[in-house]
Amino acid sequence: MNPSTGPAAPAPIIVAERLVKTYGTGAAAVHALDHATLSIAAGRFTAVMGPSGSGKSTMMHVMAGLDSVDSGTVRLGGVELTELSERERTVLRRRKVGFVFQSFNLVPSLTAAENIELPLRLAGKRADSAWVDELVTTLGIQERLSHRPNELSGGQQQRVAVARALASRPEVVFADEPTGALDSRAGRALLAFLQRASREFGQTIVMVTHDPVAAGFADRVEFLADGQVVDGFDHPTAQAVLDRMARFDAVAEEVAA
Numbered sequence: 001m002n003p004s005t006g007p008a009a010p011a012p013i014i015v016a017e018r019l020v021k022t023y024g025t026g027a028a029a030v031h032a033l034d035h036a037t038l039s040i041a042a043g044r045f046t047a048v049m050g051p052s053g054s055g056k057s058t059m060m061h062v063m064a065g066l067d068s069v070d071s072g073t074v075r076l077g078g079v080e081l082t083e084l085s086e087r088e089r090t091v092l093r094r095r096k097v098g099f100v101f102q103s104f105n106l107v108p109s110l111t112a113a114e115n116i117e118l119p120l121r122l123a124g125k126r127a128d129s130a131w132v133d134e135l136v137t138t139l140g141i142q143e144r145l146s147h148r149p150n151e152l153s154g155g156q157q158q159r160v161a162v163a164r165a166l167a168s169r170p171e172v173v174f175a176d177e178p179t180g181a182l183d184s185r186a187g188r189a190l191l192a193f194l195q196r197a198s199r200e201f202g203q204t205i206v207m208v209t210h211d212p213v214a215a216g217f218a219d220r221v222e223f224l225a226d227g228q229v230v231d232g233f234d235h236p237t238a239q240a241v242l243d244r245m246a247r248f249d250a251v252a253e254e255v256a257a
């Protein structure tokens, strides 16, 4: 450790540089990403925030290999995603990435246990049953494994979705507003679990959120505005995030005036 700088920052697992993604052309063109540059540290929990339309979901989809860019580069675990075909990106996603969506996205005809195992089956991986058992127990869903999603509460469905995302120990878990459909108690329990997954198990997590309280569970917060990463800091608290967002609003009001 260098005493003047503290512990070295962990190596980045994702390096996204000068990403450009434009929808439409001419006067109707929308610059969803406008030379956005962002690194995600391995083993950390990172929140991505910013006003509606600032490019958060687009950025996440590109970093996860779900979407292509017009220009720029994205390396995920040393692999340059922008050089892969769509098919190669799909294979890489199955091997390296887990997802948690706001709307859970569980398969209705499968039980909770079958949903949890689905990404492993798709990736042709064998389940590490001790790990899956630990996940299921920690998330408190062991009594619900034989139930189908429509027999589970929203909070239980989301916990199944989290177990599904972590079951294969992916290099990165991407979570898009994972607490958006939950009440605040269930939301906090889920955030505490994500925080624990990164602190205790070294799981890298990238979470898009509008909620300063949710961002307060992360190790770092990054802010997007108008398709660019404009700020970021470590150890965010809900209050520090709120203060930063208020400065965005003040600038937006000045621009509009």
Ligand SMILES: Nc1ncnc2c1ncn2[C@@H]1O[C@H](COP(=O)(O)OP(=O)(O)OP(=O)(O)O)[C@@H](O)[C@H]1O
Pocket (backbone or CB within 6 Å): 023, 024, 030, 031, 032, 050, 051, 052, 053, 054, 055, 056, 057, 058, 059
């Ligand atoms: N498929 C698409 N076609 C056209 N425009 C799109 C498409 N997807 C996103 N956009 C536009 O790109 C911009 C960035 O969108 P994006 O969804 O990444 O923002 P966001 O920050 O995630 O927003 P929100 O917080 O509202 O979900 C927006 O102006 C959006 O309207």
